[in-house]
Amino acid sequence: MCYIPVKKLLKDEGIVMNFKKLTSCVVAGLFAVGVSAMTLPAANVEAADSPYCATVEQVAPEGGFFFDFSKKMPKEAVAAHGWTNGAMFDTNWYKDNITFNSKRMQLNLDNEDGPGWSDPTVNYSGAEFRTTTQNRYHYGLYEVCMKPAKSDGIVSSFFTYTGPYDEPKTQWDEIDIEFLGKDTTKAQFNYFTDSKGNHEYLCDLGFDASEGFHVYAFDWQPGSITWYVDGKEVYKATDNIPVTPSMVMANLWAGRGVDEWLNPVDDSNFPVQAEYKWMKFTPAK
Secondary structure, three states, rough: OOOOOOOOEOOOOOOEOOHHHHHHHHHHHHHHHOOOOOOOOOOOOOOOOOHHOOOOOOOOOOOOEEEEEHOOOOOEEEOOOEOOOOEEEEEEEOOHHHHEEOOOEEEEEOOOOOOOOOOOOOOOEEEEEEOOOEEEOOOOOEEEEEOOOOOOEEEEEEEEEOOOOOOOOOOOEEEEEEEOOOOOOEEEEEEEOOOOOOEEEEEEEOHHHOOOOOEEEEEEEOOOEEEOOOOOOOEEEEEOOOOOOOOEEEEEEOOOOOOHOOOOOOOOOOEEEEEEEEEEEEEEE
């Protein structure tokens, strides 16, 4: 492919390249490498991204929200910092492990200590996004455009949660979309009502979620939760559904003591990232 500056003076021949010749050169070069301007990818779009991501109306519905992560952290949310969930979480939450680059939010997981490292027995530093305790949401459609991390022993997530550890204290209610890093061709759906869980459903996606952005959603209604992938219903639950307004959250963490579920942690490729373009909540009518 030829490259010529727009007004390159060839002093030895006294020739000025005009724009017409430049245009011909560029077009010829594009055809020479088999590239057409019509097929060039749009900015911030990867080959494996779902076209459905761009079809969702990217505005905040009345009474809801639209978090556009190209604008960084929304005022309704914070980054968890300086503690660990304990139990099966081999991860301390570290606020600087949430970054904003390329018009996306990245949740980062690594094995480096950071300021506020809360428990020296914990091996990894992860990230958790959460709306504040003053910003809780109830029945309606929850959507996220995201790409999970891929590695044994880790979980990327999008979920609602409320419980006894945040003021005001409530019963533990939770609705989950989780990606187990050991196999990102599947998504795991689950929920808890007054701390009672064991409602796991493993959805075969038909693609590798770690290779591109897709829209995952759940519609929480009185008496039911319906999960969607790229706008298509994939699972519905109707038994003992959560009832309590909840915070909206996302996190990336490494497990411990749950090898049968997640496989042992493989940190040979750390740091890893789960990426999020946007989140949206549309209240039920």
